[in-house]
Amino acid sequence: MSTSDTRDRGALYRAVDGFEKTAIAVLLGLMTMVTFANVVLRYLFNSSLIWGLEVTLILFAWLVLFGVSYCVKVTAHLGVDALLNVLPSGPRRVLTLLAGVICLIYALLLLKGAWDYWAPYASLDRTAGRWFPTGFEETRDQAWYITDQVPMVPVLRWLEPLINMGEEYEKLPRVVGYTMLPVGVSLLLFRFAQAFVDVVRGKRESFIVSHEAEDDVADAQARAAQSEKEA
Known part of the structure; x- marks a missing residue:
């Protein structure tokens, strides 16, 4: 999507777009820094950051969840479109919209x-209902769960009186890492809704990666073969 297309969108779109891009860049940078620091410490000083691997795993999980929603935005998810490609435009559009609803x-x-x-780790209640929320049900508090090796970050001490009854965390609470679950899925829902609206408005034809590049390659090969025959 071009820069002009981004400017034409609303403030919410621009905010989400900037948030996603910034978060992905920061996560990649932090993963690189932690991994590089661990390599240097291990091979030059025979030491390591004991929490380095766990932090990298958390950052990688966050990156994957951000990437899922971002790939919906840039139409980078793979899919099977063999049936769509043999249908006329009308039925193809109907099936695309049906896929969007799904x-x-x-x-x-x-x-x-x-x-x-995530809710129990944040001292909140789970939703009632098997498929869709019908309210909230009382849930056993699990806010005291902590990570295995990641030290507590002082700037997050405000979580202790809020969700841990004032008890100090010895290590980073798991709720911090798991917070990416509702955040990441909310972004995915936002991107699916946005893509669905674009399909309805005719600004987008599919939710999966386009095969136009493959068609261009095939056309180029056909032209090259024709040129050889003529020569």
């Missing part, structure tokens, strides 16, 4: 699951 339902189900998994 994606939205899937994202909503994921969001419920993400909240229900």
Whole structure:
């Protein structure tokens, strides 16, 4: 999507777009820094950051969840379009819209699951209902769970009176790492909704990666073969 297209969008779109790009860049930078520091410490000083691997795993999980929603935006997800390619434009559009509705339902189900998994670690209640939320049900508090090796960050001490009844965390609480679950799935739902609206408005033809490049390659090969025959 071009810069002009981004400017034409609303403030919410620009804010989400900037947030995603910044977060992905920061996560990649932090992963690189932690891994590089560990390599230097191990081979030059026979030491290591004991929490380095766990932090890298958390950052990588965050990066994957950010990437899922961002790939919806840039149409980078793979898919099977063999049936769509043999259909005329009308039925193809109907099936694309149907796929969009299924994606939205899937994202909503994921969001419920993400909240229900994360909520106990944040001292909150899970939602009631098997498929869609019908309210909240009392849930056993799991806010005291901590990571294995990641030290507590002083700037996050405000979490202790908020969700841990004032008890100090010895290590980083798991709620911090798991917060990316509802955030990431919310972004995915936002991107699916945005893509669906674009398909309805005719600004987008599909939710999966385009095969135009493959068609261009095939055309180029056909022209090269024709040129050889003529020569």
